[in-house]
Amino acid sequence: MRFIVMVKATKESEAGVMPTPELIAQMDKFNQELMQAGVMLSGEGLAPSSKGARIRIEADNKRTVIDGPFAESKELVAGFWILQCKSKEECIEWMKRVPSPAPNEPACQLEIRQIFEPSDFQ
Numbered sequence: 001m002r003f004i005v006m007v008k009a010t011k012e013s014e015a016g017v018m019p020t021p022e023l024i025a026q027m028d029k030f031n032q033e034l035m036q037a038g039v040m041l042s043g044e045g046l047a048p049s050s051k052g053a054r055i056r057i058e059a060d061n062k063r064t065v066i067d068g069p070f071a072e073s074k075e076l077v078a079g080f081w082i083l084q085c086k087s088k089e090e091c092i093e094w095m096k097r098v099p100s101p102a103p104n105e106p107a108c109q110l111e112i113r114q115i116f117e118p119s120d121f122q
Helices: 021-036 088-095
Strands: 002-008 040-045 053-057 063-067 077-084 110-114
Touching: 002 088, 021 040, 088 110
Parallel strands: none
Antiparallel strands: 002 077, 002 110, 040 077, 053 063
């Protein structure tokens, strides 16, 4: 099963504050462990929403482009991993080991979602 683990944005990530060299080293070490275990398929950090855009598609098929930044940082994603795990529980166990992506914040939230496979639609 594939899972996406989304790192929720914080005020710092939305302000464009880059991780410290220490945090980068910790994340690199964790990502290496994931790769060596054959679990990590992909993982990236994302630029702040101020550098992004949204496209709103209405029922009549009208498209509206909305440039960032977006107001609610708690609803935004600052980074992600795509992992191949045997179960959601295995994915959770891996993510319980991750260094905090936002060590200067009171808390950081990760969201785990299973990715649909083509066979799920048959």
